[in-house]
Amino acid sequence: MVPIFSVIDACDRExxxxxxxxxxxxxxxxxxxxxxxxxxxxxxxxGPTPLEWWS
Structure with missing residues (x-):
């Protein structure tokens, strides 16, 4: 089994x-x-940018 993980933009779902x-x-x-x-x-x-990560 190959684990896959991703980061998705919550705004445009890209x-x-x-x-x-x-x-x-x-x-x-x-x-x-x-x-x-x-x-x-x-x-x-x-550079440092304040972000909010949803999991």
């Missing part, structure tokens, strides 16, 4: 970033990396 892992669990570091990638892609910035 998948901003996603990741899949073969034969492994999902670590907290992987989730943090995905969140950072989603912020960079969505806002085209790497």
């Amino acid at each position: 998948v901003i970033a996603w990741s899949a892992v073969a034969d492994a669990g999902i670590s907290g570091e992987m989730v943090c990396d995905l969140m950072i990638a989603a912020v960079k892609r969505r806002f085209r910035t790497s």
Whole structure:
């Protein structure tokens, strides 16, 4: 089984970033990396931005 996790924009319901892992669990570091990638892609910035994450 391949776990897949994604970040979806709640406003326009676009998948901003996603990741899949073969034969492994999902670590907290992987989730943090995905969140950072989603912020960079969505806002085209790497600086600190206040965000609200829904899970």
